[in-house]
Structures are given as C-alpha cells and as structure tokens.
Amino acid sequence: DARVTQTPRHKVTEMGQEVTMRCQPILGHNTVFWYRQTMMQGLELLAYFRNRAPLDDSGMPKDRFSAEMPDATLATLKIQPSEPRDSAVYFCASGLTSRGGGNQPQHFGDGTRLSIL
Amino acid sequence: QKEVEQDPGPLSVPEGAIVSLNCTYSNSAFQYFMWYRQYSRKGPELLMYTYSSGNKEDGRFTAQVDKSSKYISLFIRDSQPSDSATYLCAFYYSSASKIIFGSGTRLSIRP
Numbered sequence: 001d002a003r004v005t006q007t008p009r010h011k012v013t014e015m016g017q018e019v020t021m022r023c024q025p026i027l028g029h030n031t032v033f034w035y036r037q038t039m040m041q042g043l044e045l046l047a048y049f050r051n052r053a054p055l056d057d058s059g060m061p062k063d064r065f066s067a068e069m070p071d072a073t074l075a076t077l078k079i080q081p082s083e084p085r086d087s088a089v090y091f092c093a094s095g096l097t098s099r100g101g102g103n104q105p106q107h108f109g110d111g112t113r114l115s116i117l
Numbered sequence: 118q119k120e121v122e123q124d125p126g127p128l129s130v131p132e133g134a135i136v137s138l139n140c141t142y143s144n145s146a147f148q149y150f151m152w153y154r155q156y157s158r159k160g161p162e163l164l165m166y167t168y169s170s171g172n173k174e175d176g177r178f179t180a181q182v183d184k185s186s187k188y189i190s191l192f193i194r195d196s197q198p199s200d201s202a203t204y205l206c207a208f209y210y211s212s213a214s215k216i217i218f219g220s221g222t223r224l225s226i227r228p
Contacts, residue, residue, distance in 0.1 A: 045216075108153075110159050113158075
C-alpha cells in the first residue's frame with residue numbers, strides 16, 4: 001500500500017534553530033502539499049507544488065519558512081529561525097493532477113510533530 | 118462568513134448508534150466533497166469522495182451531499198469504538214487545485 005513518508009516524526013529544538021522536515025510523496029504523484037495543523041487553526045495549507053514547481057506558498061510566512069522539491073521523490077520544508085509559535089504538526093500530502101486539471105484526492109503522511117522551546 | 122463550517126464537538130455516542138456528522142459551506146463553486154478520518158497522532162485518511170448531490174454508500178458509511186442547501190453529511194451506521202477519531206469534511210473545485218478543510222469533529226464511540 002503506497003504511503004507518503006515524512007521524517008522526522010518528532011522534533012524538539014530550541015528557538016532560533018533551523019528545522020528541516022522531509023517528505024517522500026507517493027510514487028507517480030505530481031502534486032505535493034504542506035499543511036500545518038494546530039488545535040486553534042485546524043489544517044492550514046502552507047504551500048503546494050505541481051510537477052516540482054511551486055504553485056502557491058501564500059500560506060507560508062516567507063521570512064522564515066521555505067519549501068522546495070529538489071527532485072520528484074523529495075519535498076522539504078525549512079524553518080529558519082524557528083520560534084515557539086511554530087510548534088504544530090506539519091503534514092505533507094501528495095496527489096495526482098491530470099493534464100486536464102482534474103484532481104485526485106490527497107493522501108497524507110503521518111506528520112512531523114514539532115516543538116520549539 | 119467562513120467558507121466551511123463544522124461543529125468541532127466532541128461528540129460521544131454509545132456503540133451501535135447511528136452517527137451523523139455535518140458541514141455547511143458557502144462556496145457554490147465547490148465540485149468535490151470529501152470526508153477524511155484522522156486518528157490520534159496520524160495523518161488524515163480519505164474516507165469518502167463524491168462529486169454529485171445525493172447519497173454514496175460504502176459499507177457502514179454514507180456520504181450525503183445537498184448542493185442546493187450547501188450541506189454535506191456523513192452517516193456511520195452500527196458505530197464501533199474503532200470509529201473514534203476526528204472527522205474532517207473537505208471541498209475543492211478543479212481550477213483551484215487546493216482543498217478547503219473543515220476544522221474537524223471529534224467523535225468518541227463508547228463501548
């Protein structure tokens with residue numbers, strides 16, 4: 001059963017440190033999404049890519065967050081410098097978008113639980 | 118008005134009961150309607166997916182869409198303790214590419 005894989009599963013670090021989260025999308029999926037989930041805000045879309053190109057990162061604080069897809073099998077989300085308010089669970093999801101624009105539903109990884117002290 | 122409204126619960130029902138979970142939405146452009154289930158410390162998993170008004174059944178689960186009222190529901194029959202999770206409704210339209218999620222309803226099934 002194909003799955004989205006995220007690493008690390010847990011991360012605890014001090015404020016000011018750089019945090020890198022990684023995601024391996026399902027093989028063959030061409031769309032990758034990064035979400036942040038908190039009790040207060042629920043699931044928030046941070047950024048997404050189609051065919052490795054960033055399409056929308058309007059949900060992401062640009063001064064400290066960056067998202068990239070170095071290749072089709074790896075997506076990264078970096079926070080530098082990290083702050084306590086960044087503490088949340090970060091999810092990666094992947095999906096398949098056809099050339100006609102039709103989307104298949106997204107499949108989620110199990111997330112990275114991030115705590116910034 | 119928020120684009121999607123979902124009662125956060127928590128909702129607690131006895132085992133075997135019928136559960137009804139609901140969401141309302143305001144964007145008439147939404148074409149696809151989904152329900153995700155999220156267990157504690159796990160990512161959301163797709164449970165039901167439909168693009169038309171009416172009912173869609175899958176085992177003990179029935180998804181209902183009423184586009185005229187902008188209202189969707191998920192019914193769970195013969196609820197089991199293993200159904201205890203947070204249920205998120207989700208919507209999208211193809212030109213937008215991104216999914217809009219409800220805030221989730223926390224459901225607990227008492228043995």
